[in-house]
Amino acid sequence: MKILVAIKRVIDANVKVRVKPDSSGVETANVKMSMNPFCEIAVEEAVRLKEKGIASEVVAVSIGNQQCQETLRTALALGADKAILVKTDDALEPLAVAKTLKKVVEQEGPEMVLLGKQSIDGDNNQTGQMLGALLGWGQGTFASEVEVEDGKTKVTREIDGGLQTIELKLPAVVTTDLRLNEPRFASLPNIMKAKRKPLDEIALADLGVDTANRTETISVENPPERSEGIKVESVAELVEKLKNEAKVI
C-alpha cells in the first residue's frame, strides 16, 4: 500500500516566537525553520510501516514556498521514497490545504494519508479531519498506535479521558499524536541519498483549487503578561501566603 505523508515547514519548536511591533504577525525573518514535530512523527510512522513490509511506497508532500524543498529533503532522508512540493508563496488556511491535498490524493492514489494532528504555529488541528471529510474517508486522529491488517487499520487515539481504539476501513486518514513513535535522526549516508531521490514540483495554480483566504487576521499581539511573583523561603511561608494573601486554600 502507498502512504502519503503531508508535512509542514514551521518555526522551529525551540525558537521563542516574537510578535512583530506592528501587530501584523510574528517575526519569521532569520528565524530557524524546521519540520513540524507532529509531521516528523507522521513521516517516521510511514517509514516504519514500510520497514514492516506493510507500506510499499512513502510519498511526502508539502505545500509552500521554495524553502519547503529543504523540509521535503529531510523527509526523504528519514526514509520517504519520493516528494512532491506544491508551490505557492501564499500562506494557505487549513481548508485550502485540505482541498489541495485532496487533489494530490486523487493523483497519487494512496491508501493512507498520515498527517500531524496539528502544526505548532497555527495550532488549528483541522487539516487531517477536513481532508477525511472531503474525501469521504474515515479518520483516526491523535493516534498513539497504528496497526494495519486486511484492508483495515486499527488506531489507538489519545482522548481527554484516556485511550480509545477504533477500526477504520482503508483508505483512511490518520493524524499523529506525540507518543506514536520517536522519530529517528537522519544519518549522513541517508542525507546524501536523499539528494538523489525524486522531488517533483507542481504549481498550486495548476491544481485548480480555490485557495482564497476566508479569514483576515486583524492583529497578532503578545499575551497578557503575568506580574512577577515572589520566591518563598519555606513551605510554612508558602502555606501562609496561599491562605492569607492569595486566599486560595
Add this chain to the structure above:
Amino acid sequence: MTTLVIAEHDNSELQASTYSTIAAAKELNGDTVVLVAGHNCQSVAEQAAKAEGVDKVLLAQAEYLEHLLAEDVEKAVMAQEGDYSHILAPASTFGKNMMPRISALLDVQQISDIIAIESDDTFKRPVYAGNAIATVKSNDAKKVITVRATAFDALATEGGSASIENVDAGTHTELSNYVGEELTESERPDLGTARVVVSGGRGMGNGENFEMLETLADKLGAAVGASRAAVDAGFVPNDYQVGQTGKIVAPELYIAVGISGAIQHLAGMKDSKVIVAINKDEEAPIFQVADYGLVEDLFKAVPELIESL
C-alpha cells in the same frame, strides 16, 4: 441568527465543556439551539433543556452514535435543516475530532479554540502555543468554531425550560468502528474543570512518586496533572498531560512540582489564577510565571506541604 451548539456528553451526563460552550454562544446575537447526538441519551437532552441560555434542544439518537465517532457525528450534524449562522463545539478531543469535518463539508474555514468573542464574526485565539494572541475575522457566511472551555464561565445548569425535539440522526457511515476504550478512573475532580490542580514533571522520577502528589491533591480537593516529560516517561497516562497539545487548564490554584516549565507546558496552564512552583533548580523557567516559587527538593517540600494542610 441562530447558533447551534453541539453537545459533548457520555450519553448520561452533559459535560462541563458544553456549559462553557453555551456561555460562548450567548455572547453571540440570536437564539441558542443545542444538538444532543448520541444513543440512549434522553437524560442528556433533559439536562441541556434545563441549562441557562438554551432556547431549544435537538435530540438525534441512533445506536451507531453511542461512541460519537467523527464520521457519524458529521452525518448527524449535516442532517440538521435549520439555518444556523454559527456552529459551536468545545475544543476538547471530541470537538477537535469531528468539527473540522463539518466545517470542510460546509466549505467554511473553522476558527479553532477561541478564547474571546469580539463580535459575531471576530474572535480571539491563541497561536504559537499561546505565545501570541490572534484576532481573526471570518468572512464565511457561516461560522464554525471550537471554544476553549476555560475561557468562558459556564452558565447555570438549572433554570431553563427549553423544548426538546427529536430530529434526524443522519446515516451510519460504517467508515469507522469502535473497538474499545481505556479510560482513567478517578474519584478526583476532572482536570479540565478542577478548582485546584497539582501537576508533576520529570522531577518526580517515577510513577510511584506520583502517589505523593495524589495525597496532596486529595488534601486540596485537586485534580492531578503532568507535564509532557512525565507522560512520555510513562509515569502517568496520556490524559494527565497539560500543555499546548494536551489539556488546557485554568484553575484557581495550579501547583507545579518538579516541572521545568517548557513553553509547551506553560501554554496549557498560564491562565491559572495563582501558580505555585516547587523545583530545586532556581533557574527553571516555571519560576517566571509562578506567583509563589519555592526553590527546594520536592521530596522534602511535598511531604511537608501535605503535613501542614
